[in-house]
Amino acid sequence: MKTIKEIYDLFLKQYGPQGWWPLISHKGSNPTKSGSINGYHPGDYTFPRTREQVFEICLGTILGQNTAWPNVEKALLNLNKLDVIDPKRLLSLDEDVLKDAIRPAGYFNQKAKKLKGFAKFFLHLRGRIPKRQELLDIWGIGPETADSMLLYAFKVPTFVIDAYTRRIFANLGHIDEKADYEHIKALFENNLKSDLIMFQEYHALIVEHAKTDRKIKSHSGDLRIRNRRKTS
């Protein structure tokens, strides 16, 4: 059985640096085959560079919940046009205007509340890096969103687990399909040296692999994303 680290090396060799987290305020291109658009900055780990970019990433993690990235990007561009990628200005924005702006990202009723709730929290932070539990205590922020914020916005080397991670590593025999989030997270953090850049790349590579694997007909063996379809 391949180790966690060996799989990372395979993914990195296959797909290259991913340039996460994408920023609408950055005009870099995305050289990878799947995914979309602009904002990726492969090999450049100096982002986020401003407090506004930190906030933008946090908004993106919420808007990205169970949502394809191009739709998140549309929502972020709308918010940017309204000049509300800023906690104070976002909080003072009319609720219905906010909903309309983020509509492309789906779940706009819930996400409007989530964004405002987080904006209030972000304001109270005053530049401090939040604890994981503080984020989890906010309504609308679950483990993956909290870890994504910490890893990509606040540069805390914590591992992000998503549905793909669970499926891939269950297929590989590293975990049980129904292992809970914290268990899988511990598996990665206990078998890898704590490295911000590698953690950022690893999660991004898993997502990239998932996007690639999903669209090709003959999937990548044990690294497959899709569950076996019933052959009826």
Add this chain to the structure above:
DNA sequence: AACCAGGACGTGA
């Protein structure tokens, strides 16, 4: 034209 996407929450058993 179902199916799913870079999840989280509320509910009832």
Add this chain to the structure above:
DNA sequence: TCACGTCATGGT
């Protein structure tokens, strides 16, 4: 605890 329904737009 845990399995299941709900939230919603837009790609393929």
